Amino acid sequence: MTRVFLLLAVAAFVASGGCAPKTASSLPPPAPVAATSPPISSQVQPIVVSPALESPKRDEASAPEATASITKYLDDHVALLSRENPKWMEAIKNLQESGDDFTLSLLDEIANRDLSPEDKTLLDETRQKIKAAAHTRKLDVQALLERAAHADLMCNPLETRLKDWTLKYVGRNLDEPEIREELAKIRDHYEPRRGAKTLFGSMKERVPSYAKTILAKAPEPNKKP
Numbered sequence: 001m002t003r004v005f006l007l008l009a010v011a012a013f014v015a016s017g018g019c020a021p022k023t024a025s026s027l028p029p030p031a032p033v034a035a036t037s038p039p040i041s042s043q044v045q046p047i048v049v050s051p052a053l054e055s056p057k058r059d060e061a062s063a064p065e066a067t068a069s070i071t072k073y074l075d076d077h078v079a080l081l082s083r084e085n086p087k088w089m090e091a092i093k094n095l096q097e098s099g100d101d102f103t104l105s106l107l108d109e110i111a112n113r114d115l116s117p118e119d120k121t122l123l124d125e126t127r128q129k130i131k132a133a134a135h136t137r138k139l140d141v142q143a144l145l146e147r148a149a150h151a152d153l154m155c156n157p158l159e160t161r162l163k164d165w166t167l168k169y170v171g172r173n174l175d176e177p178e179i180r181e182e183l184a185k186i187r188d189h190y191e192p193r194r195g196a197k198t199l200f201g202s203m204k205e206r207v208p209s210y211a212k213t214i215l216a217k218a219p220e221p222n223k224k225p
Contacts, residue, residue, distance in 0.1 A: 070150045073098060078157050080106055083115060092126055099130040100137060102165055141170055141182045142207070146193060149206040167214055174218045187211040 072094070079091035080103075095103050107127050111120070148166040151159045173179045190211070192203040 070147050073147070074151055074156050074158060074162075077103065077106060077162075081110065083110075083113070083119065092122055096126050096129045099126065101134075101169065102162065103130055105165060139170075139173060139179065141179060141211075142186055142190075142193070144170060145186065145207045145210045146203060148210065149203050152206060153201060153203070163210070167210060171214045171218055174214070180215070183211045183215050187215060 075087075076091040076094045076098070079085040079087040080095065082088065085091070104127060107123055107130075111123060115123070144166050148163045150156075151162045156162075170179070170183070174183075187208050190204060190208045192207065
């Protein structure tokens with residue numbers, strides 16, 4: 001009887017493929033359950049704004065950036081050039097507060113376009129508001145050069161136009177000793193307020209090169225170029 005029982009047991013073992021039947025005690029322990037993800041609100045990380053896109057500190061603010069960041073300033077001017085841009089009206093209102101002499105140059109450019117009487121009136125009002133605030137704007141050479149460099153480095157549609165305008169605009173003030181002194185300081189010992197870096201260069205390379213270009217075109221009186 002014992003031998004028969006053993007034979008039956010061996011037959012059952014072979015039929016099962018050589019594996020012992022999986023009872024509750026022989027099953028592997030269940031895989032650990034992954035921790036439940038926290039609510040979405042607790043996963044949100046604080047947004048880190050690139051220093052290049054921030055508005056300058058109050059004591060460093062220049063007129064063109066007093067109420068808007070460099071990026072917003074540039075976006076508004078790009079929109080200004082096309083009446084079909086859906087943000088044209090918003091840009092006009094923003095530039096009534098943040099516009100400067102560069103804005104005036106663009107307003108003069110688009111004034112003769114085929115615009116409605118209402119649009120032309122709005123442009124005239126914008127021009128008047130910008131001119132009325134001219135006395136409050138200080139010529140911040142570093143801020144102007146940094147703004148042009150930012151547009152250049154970020155391949156903004158206005159990069160060439162703004163760069164050329166900035167170099168000429170600052171260059172027209174070289175008869176003021178403090179402006180020339182500030183340009184020389186930027187050329188030789190520039191410390192960026194914004195650390196924008198792109199594949200095409202950095203503020204620390206571009207801004208001093210602008211200062212050098214301006215000074216080279218108008219050497220100091222009684223000095224050979």
